[in-house]
Amino acid sequence: MPAFLSFLRPRRVSPAGVALIKQFEGCARRRADGLFAAYPDPGTGREPWTIGWGATGPDIGPDTVWTQAQCDARLEADIARHAAEVSKAIGKAPTSQHQFDALVSFHYNTGAIARATLTRLHVAGQHKAAAEQFARWVYAGGRILKGLVRRRMAEAALYRGE
Numbered sequence: 001m002p003a004f005l006s007f008l009r010p011r012r013v014s015p016a017g018v019a020l021i022k023q024f025e026g027c028a029r030r031r032a033d034g035l036f037a038a039y040p041d042p043g044t045g046r047e048p049w050t051i052g053w054g055a056t057g058p059d060i061g062p063d064t065v066w067t068q069a070q071c072d073a074r075l076e077a078d079i080a081r082h083a084a085e086v087s088k089a090i091g092k093a094p095t096s097q098h099q100f101d102a103l104v105s106f107h108y109n110t111g112a113i114a115r116a117t118l119t120r121l122h123v124a125g126q127h128k129a130a131a132e133q134f135a136r137w138v139y140a141g142g143r144i145l146k147g148l149v150r151r152r153m154a155e156a157a158l159y160r161g162e
Contacts, residue, residue: 011087013079017101020158021079021108024151025054027071036071038064042147043140053078054108082108089113093123102134102159109151110137131156 013021029037029051038051038060048056051064052071055078066074086103095103099122107113118133134156138148 010080011083011095011100013083013104014097014101016098016158017104018079020101020105020154022053022075024105024109024147024154025075027053027068031065034068036066036068038062041140043143043145045141078108079104082113086113089119090123093125095122096161098161099127099159102155105151105155105158106134106137109148112137127159131159134159 027036029039031037036052038049040046040062041048041050049060049062049064050056051060051066051074053075055071055074083100083104086100086107089107090100090103103113103119103122106116106118110116113119116133116137118130118137121127121130121133134152135149138144138152140148
């Protein structure tokens, strides 16, 4: 594919981006039998139900149980889907691999890439201001969660290439 058409190629998350997502999602709720059980949203204590590496959706409820292989396969599929959504949201905006990885991690956790000021600033090339926007996304259930503060700091650092 000619270089000038490279924006048509689907972008992929690097190993560093996958590691960041895994670090903050964790593959939680391993049972004694080695399977993983779904759990309610940590911020609200209710929906959405989550399993494995932060997977949510209509196929996941309080009785959902998966193997490690199912958790890992869903992570791979979810990252690919979120990467495609980030690519669509940023269009042809110049984006480093670090920035892309941080945006995918952010979107994986929030689902907000299409509506976030962060995205608009990134597309406009205002990268310093975009990096500052990560810190606004630390609330769940109306309160600040320390885990989200840590995640957003890590995403902002990755976005800045640190």
